[in-house]
Amino acid sequence: MAVSFRRSLQALTARVLAHADTLRPIVIGLGVLAIGTLLVVALRGFWHELRYQDIVAAIEATPASRIALAALATAVSFAALVGYDASSLRYVGARVPARTIAKTACVAYALSNTIGLGVFTGGAVRMRLYGAAGVEPAVVSRAIVFNALVFGLGACAVGGAGLWWDATALAPLLRLPAWAVAACGAVAMGAVLLVLVLCQVRGRMGRLRLPSPRLAWTQLALSVLDITAAAAVLWLLLPEGAVGFATFLGFYAAAVVIGVISHVPGGLGVFEAVMLVALGSSVPAGELAGALVLYRLVYYVLPLLIALGVLIAHESGQLATPARRFLSGMAPRVLAGATLVAAVMLLVSGAIPATGRALQTLQVLPLPLVEAAHFLSSIIGVLLLFVARALLRRLDAAWWAAVVLVALALLFALPKGLALTEAVVLSALLVALLASRRSFKRRASLLAVPFTGGWLLAMAVICIAVTGLLFFAYRDVAYAHQLWWQFAVSGEAPRSLRAMVAVAVVALVLALRQLVRPGMPAPPLPDAAQLAQAQAILRTQSQADAGLVLTGDKHLLFSETGDAFLMYGRQGRSWIALFDPVGPRDSWPELVWRFLELARDAGARGCFYQVGQDALPLYLDAGLRLFKLGEYASVPLAGFSLQGKRRGNLRTAVNRAEREGLTFAIVDIADVPALVPALRAVSDAWLGEHRAAEKRFSIGAFDADYIARNPVAVVRDGDRIVAFASLLVAGDPARGDAEASIDLMRHVPDAPSGAMDFLFARLLQHLAAAGYVQFGLGMAPLSGMAAHALAPNWHRMGRLLFARGEQFYNFRGLRAFKDKFDPHWQARYLASPGGVAPLLVLADAAALVAGGYRGVLTK
Numbered sequence: 089m090a091v092s093f094r095r096s097l098q099a100l101t102a103r104v105l106a107h108a109d110t111l112r113p114i115v116i117g118l119g120v121l122a123i124g125t126l127l128v129v130a131l132r133g134f135w136h137e138l139r140y141q142d143i144v145a146a147i148e149a150t151p152a153s154r155i156a157l158a159a160l161a162t163a164v165s166f167a168a169l170v171g172y173d174a175s176s177l178r179y180v181g182a183r184v185p186a187r188t189i190a191k192t193a194c195v196a197y198a199l200s201n202t203i204g205l206g207v208f209t210g211g212a213v214r215m216r217l218y219g220a221a222g223v224e225p226a227v228v229s230r231a232i233v234f235n236a237l238v239f240g241l242g243a244c245a246v247g248g249a250g251l252w253w254d255a256t257a258l259a260p261l262l263r264l265p266a267w268a269v270a271a272c273g274a275v276a277m278g279a280v281l282l283v284l285v286l287c288q289v290r291g292r293m294g295r296l297r298l299p300s301p302r303l304a305w306t307q308l309a310l311s312v313l314d315i316t317a318a319a320a321v322l323w324l325l326l327p328e329g330a331v332g333f334a335t336f337l338g339f340y341a342a343a344v345v346i347g348v349i350s351h352v353p354g355g356l357g358v359f360e361a362v363m364l365v366a367l368g369s370s371v372p373a374g375e376l377a378g379a380l381v382l383y384r385l386v387y388y389v390l391p392l393l394i395a396l397g398v399l400i401a402h403e404s405g406q407l408a409t410p411a412r413r414f415l416s417g418m419a420p421r422v423l424a425g426a427t428l429v430a431a432v433m434l435l436v437s438g439a440i441p442a443t444g445r446a447l448q449t450l451q452v453l454p455l456p457l458v459e460a461a462h463f464l465s466s467i468i469g470v471l472l473l474f475v476a477r478a479l480l481r482r483l484d485a486a487w488w489a490a491v492v493l494v495a496l497a498l499l500f501a502l503p504k505g506l507a508l509t510e511a512v513v514l515s516a517l518l519v520a521l522l523a524s525r526r527s528f529k530r531r532a533s534l535l536a537v538p539f540t541g542g543w544l545l546a547m548a549v550i551c552i553a554v555t556g557l558l559f560f561a562y563r564d565v566a567y568a569h570q571l572w573w574q575f576a577v578s579g580e581a582p583r584s585l586r587a588m589v590a591v592a593v594v595a596l597v598l599a600l601r602q603l604v605r606p607g608m609p610a611p612p613l614p615d616a617a618q619l620a621q622a623q624a625i626l627r628t629q630s631q632a633d634a635g636l637v638l639t640g641d642k643h644l645l646f647s648e649t650g651d652a653f654l655m656y657g658r659q660g661r662s663w664i665a666l667f668d669p670v671g672p673r674d675s676w677p678e679l680v681w682r683f684l685e686l687a688r689d690a691g692a693r694g695c696f697y698q699v700g701q702d703a704l705p706l707y708l709d710a711g712l713r714l715f716k717l718g719e720y721a722s723v724p725l726a727g728f729s730l731q732g733k734r735r736g737n738l739r740t741a742v743n744r745a746e747r748e749g750l751t752f753a754i755v756d757i758a759d760v761p762a763l764v765p766a767l768r769a770v771s772d773a774w775l776g777e778h779r780a781a782e783k784r785f786s787i788g789a790f791d792a793d794y795i796a797r798n799p800v801a802v803v804r805d806g807d808r809i810v811a812f813a814s815l816l817v818a819g820d821p822a823r824g825d826a827e828a829s830i831d832l833m834r835h836v837p838d839a840p841s842g843a844m845d846f847l848f849a850r851l852l853q854h855l856a857a858a859g860y861v862q863f864g865l866g867m868a869p870l871s872g873m874a875a876h877a878l879a880p881n882w883h884r885m886g887r888l889l890f891a892r893g894e895q896f897y898n899f900r901g902l903r904a905f906k907d908k909f910d911p912h913w914q915a916r917y918l919a920s921p922g923g924v925a926p927l928l929v930l931a932d933a934a935a936l937v938a939g940g941y942r943g944v945l946t947k
Contacts, residue, residue, distance in 0.1 A: 140440065140561040142374025147382060154324050158386045161320040166391060168314035169197050172238070173214070175307045176231040179299050182223045192217040198391040199425050215708045224915060225704065225714045234299075241280055242311020243341045246319075248276025250338025273338075284308070315341055321387045322363075325379040330371045339366040389429060393513065396426050396520050419527035420482050421709070426517050427476040427490055432550060434469030434497055437507055438462060438587045439558035453503055459583060461500035466587035468497045470595050473547050479528070480711070481681055487521065487528035494518045530678055531648070551595050558584050611686075614644045621646070622653050623797075625671050626818055632829035632864055634670040635816035638797045639788050642666060645683055647675040654679045657785050662932035663687040665696045666786060668703045680706050695920035695929045698786065698867060707919035715918045715926050721865035721911035728856040730849060734910050738849045745803075745846035750810075752850035755800045764792050766809050767800065774834035785936040788814065788831045798831070801851045803843050811835035811843045813851065821859030828855050829864030848909065867916050868903040 173193040177184055196214050218228045251273030255266045287304040299307065319340040323333055343362035360380045367376055472493055478486030494517050501511040562581040614622070622637045622644060634655075637644070642655040652671025657664050663686070669679040680696075687694030696707060697717075704714060730739045755763055771790040775782070782789040795814055803811040814832040819825040835843055855863055920926045 139374055142372075143378045143381065146375040146378025150325060150378070150382060154328075155382065155386065158321045158324045158382070159390065161317045161324065162387050162390065165314050165317035165321070165387070166194060166197065168310045168317060169193055171310040172235050172307070172314070173231070175303055175310065176234045176238070177218075177223070179234050179303060179307075180227050180230045182218070182227050182231065184218060184223060188217070194391070195395050195422065198395040199421065215704075215714070224701070225917070226716060238307045238311050239314075241283060242308060242315055243344060244276045245280045245308065246312055246315045247338050247341035248273040248280070250334055250336075250341065252277065280308070315344070318344075318387065322379060322383040325382045325386070326371055327375050327379075330375075331367060336367070339363065342366070389513075392426060392429060393516060395422055396516055419524040420479055423490070423517075423520060423524060423527075424476045424479040426520065427472055427479055427494075430494065430497070430513060430517050431469045431472035431476060432554075433510055433513060434465050434472065435550070435554045435591065436557060437504070437510055438466035438469065438591070439554050439584050440561045441581075441584075442504075442507075457503050461504040462583050463587050463590060465497055465500045465504050466591050467594055468493050468500075470551070470591045470598075472497075473550065473595070474598055480709075481685075482528050482530045482677065484528050484531050487525065491518065491521050494521065530681060547595065547599070551591060554591070555588055558588055611643045613642075614640060618644050618646075621650065622655075622670075625651065625653055627820075629670060630819035630825040630827045630861075631667070631670055632816045632818040632827040633667055635798065635818065635829070636666065636786070636788060636831070637670070639784065639791070639794050641784050641789075645679060645686070647671065647679055649675065651675060652679060654683055656683065657933075657936045658692070659932035659936045660928070661692045662929050663690070663692045663694045664785075664929060664933050664936065665694070666698065668696070668699050676703060677706055677709075680710055684710055684712075693921055693925055693929065695918065695925070697918055697929075697933055698916045699919055701915055701917075704917065704919075707917075710919075711921075712919040713922045713926075715920065717916050717918050718867045718869040719871045719913040720867045720916050721906040721909070721913055723852060723863045723865065723909050723911045725852065725856040725860050725862055728852055730853070737908055738845060741842040741845035742849050745840065745842055748840050749805060750840060750843060750846055751804050752847060752854075753802055753804070754851075754854055755802055757797065757799055760798070760800055761792075761796045763800070763802070763809070764795060767795065767802075767812055768792075770809055770812055770836050771832070771834050773836045777837045781939065783937050784939060785933070787937065790832060790834075795832075801847055801854075803835075803839075803847045805840065810839040811847055813847060815851075816864075817860075819861075824859075824861065826858075826860040827862050827864065828860050830866060845908070852909070865906045865909065865911055868906055868913075871903045871913075 170190050170193040173196075174186070174189050177189065192214060195217075214232060215225055215228050218231075252270050255270035255273065283298075284301070284304055287298045288301045298304070316337065319337050320333075322340065323331075323336050326336075339362070343359045343366070360377075363380060364373065364376060371379075472490070475486055475489050475493065479490060494514055498511060498514040498518060501507045501514060562584065619638060619640060626634055626637070628651075636642075637653070637655045642657050645654045645656065647653065647669075652669055652675035654669045655666050657666065663683070665683055669676045684694040695712070698720075699707065700720075707714065729735070730742065768790065788794055799815050799817065801813045801815060802809050812832075812834060813830055816829040816831050817826070819827050833844065852863055918926060918929065920929050
């Protein structure tokens with residue numbers, strides 16, 4: 089019975105894990121709904137106590153000295169966050185310069201804290217910038233996971249200490265006995281202490297390698313410092329003496345953790361609701377709400393403005409060359425985030441009343457100017473919500489639209505209500521946009537930018553939240569139909585109502601236009617002229633594998649200048665680009681973005697298959713995630729020989745083959761057509777022996793026209809061809825960038841043993857003598873996956889298949905064969921949307937290779 093139960097439990101666990109990616113959004117959604125429901129119930133009483141005027145009065149009454157101290161505490165918190173990244177990179181064994189860590193951490197936390205949307209996440213920033221510093225994506229992922237674990241440990245320590253220290257004061261608020269509150273705090277601190285002891289005495293916890301004691305204590309100290317300093321920011325903005333810091337610290341840690349669990353961007357609303365519930369009996373609701381507004385400005389918006397200032401300095405040439413290179417790819421991301429903040433600011437200012445002093449000043453201005461400034465500023469706000477998305481795509485039109493809209497909003501800032509703070513933010517954004525002109529070179533229609541459902545949902549949530557703020561600010565105003573037609577400088581409620589209606593109409597029109605856009609027609613396969621153009625581009629670069637374009641079975645997308653191309657296949661809802669773009673590197677970003685836009689216009693998922701390490705920042709900037717597929721083997725040919733211990737097996741194979749009378753030759757392109765019948769006989773015999781069908785997409789099929797476009801290496805036994813390999817070549821030996829790669833490899837069933845080893849050994853010798861710099865042996869799927877306990881599930885699944893999947897594919901045998909040539913191994917990745925998309929893409933890629941889903945299940 090026990091064995092049966094255990095097996096049933098294991099089967100259930102395996103089933104849950106297999107559907108983890110599918111279940112995660114559901115679980116998160118239910119969790120957010122549960123948290124939201126509890127908070128709404130808890131906040132019902134506070135809603136009636138809150139008054140907009142009280143919040144404004146509390147903000148105005150906050151001393152400047154307290155705000156300055158809060159800004160200083162923010163700096164301390166961000167310094168600790170930089171230490172987070174430094175110690176987590178040290179834990180995973182990555183070496184990154186301290187200046188790079190500081191800049192990356194500050195930009196990442198400024199964006200992720202303020203924006204929180206997926207395209208702006210700190211994880212994507214770290215992937216891009218640490219990747220540019222030479223750290224592999226898998227290593228960056230482990231560092232991010234380690235950061236999250238230690239943050240939880242620090243929150244546990246701080247929260248537990250707060251509960252234990254001031255249990256008597258917290259007990260009435262939590263409606264628990266004081267001893268129970270103290271016990272909870274003691275248990276939390278005990279759990280932290282246990283982890284530290286394990287780091288000291290064991291070094292491992294199951295498969296997880298624990299950090300060294302010194303690193304564990306350092307990371308815990310940084311975590312405690314971060315949370316304590318961040319809590320001090322809000323505590324300093326509360327009325328003096330309202331609540332003890334130890335008591336406040338426990339609630340702050342709990343609110344932060346609940347905000348993270350909620351998955352709401354920046355915990356916005358959730359964090360505030362928890363603090364209102366926790367401290368509502370100790371601090372007047374209006375003063376607490378005012379402190380929360382200031383906290384968001386100081387701890388979230390101020391760092392983003394500083395990041396914007398760093399960007400301005402970078403773009404204006406005030407930073408050193410290494411810093412300029414470091415920040416070269418961050419301008420669109422930072423500016424998109426700042427534009428989104430500016431859009432929300434304009435919408436919020438359009439929904440709330442101006443101050444009394446501002447209204448007195450506005451009396452001297454013409455009423456039509458005041459009404460128009462208020463109305464148009466709100467419309468500009470909703471337009472900037474959509475322009476922010478287009479800025480991420482580096483569109484020239486998006487830059488122009490942002491400059492014009494921000495300039496107009498800046499012009500309207502004073503007549504709409506003397507919005508001086510708003511004017512400062514808009515001025516900084518305008519300067520940053522003007523300084524970053526060169527980062528937006530892609531020419532495409534602004535109206536052609538596709539928007540994901542998630543982005544449209546986020547925009548809808550923002551508009552709904554602003555509308556709720558409007559009704560909160562004017563809830564004491566008696567509603568009547570004639571209110572809509574009241575025009576006066578003091579008539580702020582009618583003005584805000586009209587602006588919100590315009591916002592809703594504009595947002596609805598833009599959203600509907602995105603939802604009803606017609607799909608793109610299916611692109612045709614390339615004709616002879618396009619293949620000739622692609623072949624001409626191949627001659628100018630050294631990416632030999634790109635010669636697969638000449639199979640003609642892949643669609644082509646050329647750059648606007650015609651000097652670069654991208655090849656891709658279509659299967660199901662997947663558009664799969666093979667390899668990186670081909671041609672000058674300056675043309676790659678344009679091709680990547682255009683390809684993804686075309687795929688999204690067609691309702692498909694765009695992705696890139698078998699891309700190298702050098703171009704990973706391009707795919708990260710485009711919002712894709714990276715998944716390691718395996719490692720690519722390339723043999724350096726400079727000084728290649730068969731001498732040495734590692735090449736002993738190859739020498740033996742060559743000597744044996746020559747004793748048996750085998751000969752090797754390279755057949756030039758001009759002579760290949762005459763040999764096609766003999767090569768076809770070898771190919772048919774090989775396919776028949778293996779009971780296999782031709783593969784395509786990422787490998788060439790035996791097609792007479794395609795075979796005749798490339799040189800072929802052959803092995804003869806007398807006059808009979810017993811083995812051959814078609815070659816892909818690129819570059820020019822005279823330029824020193826010539827590269828070759830293998831494509832089709834086939835032999836007859838009765839070929840002498842070691843014929844293929846003989847072919848490869850002589851081929852490498854020939855290419856080395858001809859001046860080629862390297863020879864590509866292709867990818868070994870699933871090899872080189874991370875074995876660390878913090879490795880992503882993708883790597884764990886890959887290691888399992890590599891070790892146990894021999895009945896499906898000869899993973900280990902292929903790696904061992906290529907290892908005989910002592911190659912250099914380089915990681916290859918799939919750049920794809922997240923969630924379950926990678927699994928669907930790989931299934932579609934397998935179907936492309938096999939000629940259909942049926943071919944995947946057969947040889």
